[in-house]
Amino acid sequence: MNRILIVEDEAVIRRALGRLLEHEGYRVAEADSLARAQEQCQQTCFDLVISDLRLPDGEGIIMVDHCPDTPVLIMTSYASVRSAVEAMKHGAADYIAKPFDHDEMLLCVARILKQHQLERENAQLHSQIGQAYPVEGMVGESQAMQQICKTLEKVAPTDTTVLIRGESGTGKELVARAIHKKSHRAKAPLISVNCAAIPEGLLESELFGHEKGAFTGAGQTRQGLAEAADGGTLFLDEIGELTPAAQSRLLRVLQDGEIRRVGATGSRKVDLRLLAATHRDLETMVREGGFREDLYYRLKVMEVTLPALRERREDISRLAEFLLDKACRRLKRGTIRLDPSALEAMQAHAWPGNVRELENAIERAVILADGDCIKPEHLALTPPVDKTDTANSSLEDYFRQFVLDNQAHMTETELARRLGISRKALWERRTRMGMPRPKG
């Protein structure tokens, strides 16, 4: 039963309101002054405070500060609606003008209590999730993932640059988001940029902005994405794709906290934290001259390497449950469970596309499942690989075979989706393995 405290110096109004609320089943306490109300709040935990705005010993709005976890409804006379608006600005849940209609008051009380209850449930859920998954939305009980979570907890509150490494779909962007959310910059923007998705010729100006006329003598001055991250975090995905010119501008940001727009003579100060990700072998790139060594060492201050899913099979079951729940919510399906045989098939699969591939397979299965149970056929996984042979070569064979078997009747987008990797990753693997898509 909800407890309500009424703070009103006029006894007639206070009593009438008390009776109205009691009649509706609320438990009511009364106070005729702020001092008396504050005493009561120390003794009892109320679900709602209804307070007159003007009281003999001060303004009723002070109750907002006095009981920060309880919503406060302010009552006021017609003449002071303006001050009631001020009260809202100070954190009152709502205000109601006197004399009020009974139904209006009861509706208002019910609405505030309902909203407050939802907020409390929400906060509880968040803290439960926080306990289950200490790093925002990251599932993983394997030793490797637990170690990563511990590192993230330590590194997030600092301003250190973090280089996040791992195969496609292992959760690099998720880690970047978790670091930002757990940092003191959480309220400022997190600007995520996939360097590989920006055409080479535009990379510098997209990232660092440009001055009017920098290219052709025309055009407007434009702020870059790095500047937009001022005060917050800049996440550069696929940092290995930065051009040499963009690399040197980025180095300046890291060394001096300064950005120079393309075509500008001066620099601007920025305060940003850099997080970077790559699945490329930056060491080899440095050796071969494709990546600046000084920038490499600046990025490498703290390194987090996400293991491939096949290297932490003990996480598959928990991840599958988590992703199944997520897919059911997204697709507005009731509860669906995983048949043990489906879980077995997942445990045996090679997962070249890692968690993203698992997520796609589960979403597909939720759509295809007829009843409330997911069977192996709904997952449409290719035959299991030999569990003892998890070397890269077998994955590459699997990739090669899958692409050769399906490229004639699938688009690149479809191929990438079935493999659980991005289109860009597919293109990169094709290039690396010397198997470009046949023309026509």
Ligand SMILES: Nc1ncnc2c1ncn2[C@@H]1O[C@H](COP(=O)(O)OP(=O)(O)OP(=O)(O)O)[C@@H](O)[C@H]1O
């Ligand atoms: N540990 C995890 N727990 C829950 N979900 C995860 C986990 N790791 C990855 N995911 C999910 O898998 C999907 C792919 O993750 P993400 O985009 O972070 O991978 P990535 O390594 O950045 O991929 P790419 O290299 O292709 O950009 C996302 O939907 C993400 O939420």
